[in-house]
Amino acid sequence: DFFNALDEVKPLFGVAEEELSSRIRGGIIHYSPLIDNILAEGQLCVTKIKQPVSENSNPLHSAILFGPRSSGKTALAAKIAIDSEFPFVKLLTAEDMVGFGDMQKVAHIDKIFRDAYKSPLSIVVIDSIELLVDWNPIGPRFSNPVLAALKVLIHKQPPKNRRLLILATTSKRTELQQLDIFEDFDDEIAVPNVNTQQELAHVLQSSGAFSEQDQQRTMYEIARYMADNRRTDVGVGIKKVLDSIEIARKDPDVAGSDDSQWNGLSYKARMQET
């Protein structure tokens, strides 16, 4: 259930790990076998770096998790990184660089990679590349110095006896492809939305937010709404689903009442937005 999912986030030492753990606040709910596949694929990347076949094995591997907004990319990358138990794991995020100029950003990024090169085994999680490069569809505009630095660092061989795994995330696959950086990664890992009603039910149940009865009514309403609108996919990111559950709990019409109308409407609204 929901709290078991949370338990999967094991206590860790060090600031960087804490920062990573904070990205899995909502736990990892195994609502679909695809989630296990993603974690397994991540595990394989980790193993490749951890246990090289030979001295001449490539000491660098890079993978990018892509998928729609709120689909859980950062949480999954953080999970893979934490579970690796590498001595150096680090989150590279635009949040730490607000107010930096282009050159400061590049210096900060470069610093993180230099730190990584000091540890025999490292993981750098490059979160939301589109935000790192200040991507904007109008123009389009973006920070070419930051992008160019990332392109180079993704391919830069670590020094002797150092091995590095790079995990990146993005919700702008097409844009990164235009920017010609998507292909720079060795692996591409797709992260899906919550798509079927079954998956959604799994999440609702794990969250433990509703009584059995409320949950069934909610699912029924959603099913009807989807039928009416000839939609086959739920198509909402896990983060949005979890957020909606919380709002629903706050809604006076739901809590302590049988009328979950507003709640259902809210889901509909969110689905329409997508």
Next chain:
Amino acid sequence: DFFNALDEVKPLFGVAEEELSSRIRGGIIHYSPLIDNILAEGQLCVTKIKQPVSENSNPLHSAILFGPRSSGKTALAAKIAIDSEFPFVKLLTAEDMVGFGDMQKVAHIDKIFRDAYKSPLSIVVIDSIELLVDWNPIGPRFSNPVLAALKVLIHKQPPKNRRLLILATTSKRTELQQLDIFEDFDDEIAVPNVNTQQELAHVLQSSGAFSEQDQQRTMYEIARYMADNRRTDVGVGIKKVLDSIEIARKDPDVAGSDDSQWNGLSYKARMQET
């Protein structure tokens, strides 16, 4: 009536609150049930942050009020913020950053968010995002560093035990969508114009500016004007309506006379402009 509406602005302590209150100089006139809906929706956002369901609830929520120019977006956001009675409420406005360079602006914005992170419960009102980012349709041009900073800060998790509500306003929804920042908000709240003749009459009456007779004549003229021009919507922002009322009062042709012609024409002119 008009002064009751004004009374809704309760006295508040602190500079930031005063700044917010000054945005509701014209009070909040409940000329349509939609106004109540908007305030309720804002209230729900406040509650979500104020009373988290669990320790792991998302401590961050963001909503954007959008609508035509002068429709009352800033006033409504200020009202929601003031009524929250959060210990930290702050207006982030371009007016405080005239003459700042891009990097200074980002630093100022970052500072406001850092201050917010110090309070257990905070609201930041980001007023007129299009002005903050120096949006200009020619080019189009805008400040990409400021925009990128906003994008990051809207999603940045507050530190432990800090909860933050972000309320933004804009009259350039389409432009913000192009800029790919509109979807970054969890909620979208539409703010309408004064649209029906009934709503307009409500506002006129609340303002107490005209005698019963003058008001009826004005409404009649407007109705005729609209019929002549096959217009069905009044379609004027509340701020413009209130301003026009004041100009009408100044007009010697109206004050103390039965001839409110100019006044009616003025409305027409304003409606045509829209």
Next chain:
Amino acid sequence: DFFNALDEVKPLFGVAEEELSSRIRGGIIHYSPLIDNILAEGQLCVTKIKQPVSENSNPLHSAILFGPRSSGKTALAAKIAIDSEFPFVKLLTAEDMVGFGDMQKVAHIDKIFRDAYKSPLSIVVIDSIELLVDWNPIGPRFSNPVLAALKVLIHKQPPKNRRLLILATTSKRTELQQLDIFEDFDDEIAVPNVNTQQELAHVLQSSGAFSEQDQQRTMYEIARYMADNRRTDVGVGIKKVLDSIEIARKDPDVAGSDDSQWNGLSYKARMQET
């Protein structure tokens, strides 16, 4: 007549007033009722700020005078400002900012508004916005920082008990509309060219530059020229008309002779240019 028109410029005290008066060097010739309308509309704006209806009245009003080159926009705005007898009147012009960088310009503009906020009643005349923002149709290019600052300042509420009227002028209405700043003004006041032969005759007479006979001959020639070219409008700005009168006086063919041919041709040339 011409010198009566000049007399309308009353002596004023203070440097700012002198600068404004220097813009009415050619006086205000009432060659058309539209000129009176413009001045009346300006007067109404002044009254709105001078005598607020209530404590909560909007303490800010803005109007923009637009029209063809040389049509007298600056002179009319200066006239309205001078006649207001407000304690603070100030001309904001690109001429005072030659050699300034963008940020210096913004600082200068901001300073003028800050000064205005110190006086209970103020008028700021923003002359030729297109020049202030370095507008150039190729590109198009313009100073986005200056423009963005103006946009913000036009809407910025003065502090408590301060009231401000903003008068702007431009000969580039369409361009300002593209720049999305034209709609930011509460009022739009059109300033026309000298358009009819009657109006032109009025100006010629007011100027006192020609003998009765010369004037009639000139008017006759112009009428014939217009007929020949199937033009119905004179369509020349008042400033150009007054300049041409002066050149005509210098022309040896006119002064002391009956042959005003060159003079007439000059008008024609100027009309064709338009």
Next chain:
Amino acid sequence: DFFNALDEVKPLFGVAEEELSSRIRGGIIHYSPLIDNILAEGQLCVTKIKQPVSENSNPLHSAILFGPRSSGKTALAAKIAIDSEFPFVKLLTAEDMVGFGDMQKVAHIDKIFRDAYKSPLSIVVIDSIELLVDWNPIGPRFSNPVLAALKVLIHKQPPKNRRLLILATTSKRTELQQLDIFEDFDDEIAVPNVNTQQELAHVLQSSGAFSEQDQQRTMYEIARYMADNRRTDVGVGIKKVLDSIEIARKDPDVAGSDDSQWNGLSYKARMQET
């Protein structure tokens, strides 16, 4: 003849005058009545500034000489300025600003105008505006700060009791029109090429470079060449004509020989280039 033309450049005192005189190294050859018209029109501008009709006369006048490359624009503007015998005459040329940044250029230009404002009567010759603003057709690119400064200075009223005439030159009329600065001038003066064979003959004779016989042969060849190519215009700038005459003199085939073939061909080549 040629040396009489040179004599027209009277000795002058002061550095600025010397710089201006150096622009008339080839004298002013009156090869066409249009040349006299241009000088007369310039003279009229000078008079307007020198002898104002009244106290309120416009103390500022501006004229722009435009025409094809090498047509003599700078020489004619220099001639008008020198002949004015104003106490302050100054050439504003890109040659004095090589290696200046935009802001330095603007400062230099501004300085020259400030100096001009110190003299009761001044002429500023703005040579080759397109070079001053670094115009380049690709992009197109140009220095918007310099252009914007010029636009402002062309209209800036001199202080009390100061009168200023601005003479500008350009071979890029269309481009300046696109840049929206051409219309800023009060007068536009067209400078033509040497266009007819008669004009060309006049120049050849004035130059005294050829014997009567050589000259006739040259003219005959040119006539035949033009007939063969169905050209009706010579269409070469006076500066190119004078340069070609000098090269022709150097050519061993011409000097001391009857065979001016190469010489004729050279003219043809130059005409084709145009």
Next chain:
Amino acid sequence: DFFNALDEVKPLFGVAEEELSSRIRGGIIHYSPLIDNILAEGQLCVTKIKQPVSENSNPLHSAILFGPRSSGKTALAAKIAIDSEFPFVKLLTAEDMVGFGDMQKVAHIDKIFRDAYKSPLSIVVIDSIELLVDWNPIGPRFSNPVLAALKVLIHKQPPKNRRLLILATTSKRTELQQLDIFEDFDDEIAVPNVNTQQELAHVLQSSGAFSEQDQQRTMYEIARYMADNRRTDVGVGIKKVLDSIEIARKDPDVAGSDDSQWNGLSYKARMQET
């Protein structure tokens, strides 16, 4: 076999050589006669510089290796450089310039060439020109100062008695052609992918990663996959092939099992990507 290939990388002295050697970590596998051709062509360039025909022979030669991503361009350029046994060999790579501004980059590049000019015989390997110039297809954007510096340096004659060979690599031939730098090289050397099944088998065998049996099964699966998809080319870069081999070894399904399914799928996936 695979380790013989590795042996080809002879021990070398000096830091620069070590850096170059590290680019041949995977050895040079002679999987196709084209590889020998490339090395021979490189050898010819070396000889041209090493043994000039005469004193007046051109002391500068430049060649560019181009081909798809991961096809082995850098390794081959490094091999040619190392085998030259020139006293000065140097790798110029974007990796050493992360965080440099444009001007710093140019200074760094210039420094390397200046160092090269000090040695009688030198090779500069310019790796991945597209990364050096921060090429980005959107815009497109790139560092024009760096590009311009490279263009000049590629043609700059070394000082007297100094001879220089420039070897460059790129996977963006078309882009460099657009940038007008591709033609600046004297020689163009194409580097192919691993294209035929035979070549792939050669690489698999050289790697010694699989048992005879596993290898045959893998090849069989790939052949079937290609037949099914009507593909005739393998079309994968040597670096990707070697990387896939390593991942395959890590995969528990392959190691110690007969089921190499996942492994085969991985190849397919990689082929589809291309």
Next chain:
Amino acid sequence: DFFNALDEVKPLFGVAEEELSSRIRGGIIHYSPLIDNILAEGQLCVTKIKQPVSENSNPLHSAILFGPRSSGKTALAAKIAIDSEFPFVKLLTAEDMVGFGDMQKVAHIDKIFRDAYKSPLSIVVIDSIELLVDWNPIGPRFSNPVLAALKVLIHKQPPKNRRLLILATTSKRTELQQLDIFEDFDDEIAVPNVNTQQELAHVLQSSGAFSEQDQQRTMYEIARYMADNRRTDVGVGIKKVLDSIEIARKDPDVAGSDDSQWNGLSYKARMQET
């Protein structure tokens, strides 16, 4: 023959002359009468400056040599400059400005012209204008400040009693025309490729690189290749021809063998590239 051609480069004194001489390393081979024409035309320019007709002669002349890559433009300009025996000759080349910013470049260029103005007779060779202005076809991009400085300096009159000849070279005529600088030169001198088989034979022979027999075979192969491909022009620059000759000498297949196959192919390849 080849060594006679080299002999034409006379020993000269001074650093600048040495730099210029180094550009004629391959001598000047008179493979076509056009080469003599070019040198004669250059000579005429020199004479015009050296022996002015009168005091008022234009003390400035400029010519530009244009033609395909490697066609010998720089060598020919250097030859003309050296043969002038002017006290000041200077090569202005991008090679001396690697790593300079735009303003440093302009300062350097300006310095060279200032130095030239100190000598009574000077030649400045502006080599490869397209490289000086960092021309790049994408965008297109170029250094407008450098270009603008060149435009001004090409027309700037030297001070009294100073005479200056400017020789420029470019392989980007069309681009310079777009940049509007090509027409700024008084003369345009076309430099051709080696175009006919006869010319090519002349060069081969002059080079003395092949035995009579090898040369005939090479020419025969080239003729056949051209016939097969219906090419009528050789169309290769003299520099490429001389380089190919050297490579051919190095090629083991040619040296000491009858099989010049590779050699011939190499020519073909080079021709195809063009």
